[in-house]
Amino acid sequence: ETGVTQTPRHLVMGMTNKKSLKCxxxxxxxxxxxxxxxxxxxxxxxxxxxxxxxxxxNSVPSRFSPECPNSSHLFLHLxxxxxxxxxxxxxxxxxxxxxxxYFGPGTRLLVL
Amino acid sequence: xxxxxxxxxxxxxxxxxxxxxxxxYTNSMFDYFxxxxxxxxxxxxxxxxxxxxxxxxxxxxxxxxxxxSAKHLSLHIVPSQPGDSAVYFCAASAGGYxxxxxxxxxxxxxx
Numbered sequence: 537e538t539g540v541t542q543t544p545r546h547l548v549m550g551m552t553n554k555k556s557l558k559c560x561x562x563x564x565x566x567x568x569x570x571x572x573x574x575x576x577x578x579x580x581x582x583x584x585x586x587x588x589x590x591x592x593x594n595s596v597p598s599r600f601s602p603e604c605p606n607s608s609h610l611f612l613h614l615x616x617x618x619x620x621x622x623x624x625x626x627x628x629x630x631x632x633x634x635x636x637x638y639f640g641p642g643t644r645l646l647v648l
Numbered sequence: 649x650x651x652x653x654x655x656x657x658x659x660x661x662x663x664x665x666x667x668x669x670x671x672x673y674t675n676s677m678f679d680y681f682x683x684x685x686x687x688x689x690x691x692x693x694x695x696x697x698x699x700x701x702x703x704x705x706x707x708x709x710x711x712x713x714x715x716x717s718a719k720h721l722s723l724h725i726v727p728s729q730p731g732d733s734a735v736y737f738c739a740a741s742a743g744g745y746x747x748x749x750x751x752x753x754x755x756x757x758x759x
Binding site for chain 1: 650652679680682684689690691692693694697737741742743744745746747748749750751752
């Protein structure tokens with residue numbers, strides 16, 4: 537596999553469920569990101585990890601919990617989400633700060 | 649407050665003609681600019697970038713122009729092809745990890 541992969545591609549969950557999104561990058565990058573894209577809004581940065589350390593958390597509610605076990609893998613744990621959390625969740629990676637970011641295909645999430 | 653703006657939500661161009669997509673920004677600290685292309689059900693794909701020390705960067709059919717005094721950049725696609733039909737996002741960086749994105753312009757290239 538090359539580039540940035542994400543699983544699952546689609547997810548439907550109830551408000552009481554717990555689920556996790558997975559991202560893996562095969563580019564040898566050091567930084568990984570979670571973005572949220574809602575309809576008619578720009579991409580919103582959620583979290584940034586550099587060398588497994590979280591460097592940014594853009595005031596994201598605690599029902600979203602990221603985990604970065606190593607520089608190649610990134611998870612987003614979801615718990616008691618709300619319907620307004622339905623969106624496309626994108627993972628990206630880059631060599632470092634200020635560098636080009638490369639995106640995965642995204643997970644389309646629907647919260648019922 | 650949105651720092652990167654793409655004021656045209658959509659653009660339609662005939663095949664073979666030039667497509668010009670525009671982007672304005674407000675933050676004078678931005679020093680690196682990127683264009684991404686996105687097809688439905690896929691993630692954004694990096695297309696071309698430009699550093700603030702340049703005013704033009706070219707890659708095949710794609711050219712990005714940067715006008716720092718006007719805080720404006722544009723993407724030119726020549727000649728446009730039906731496969732170029734997608735949503736194009738402008739993004740800007742001030743050197744940190746965050747990329748600031750515009751809302752996108754949907755380009756339709758008609759045969």
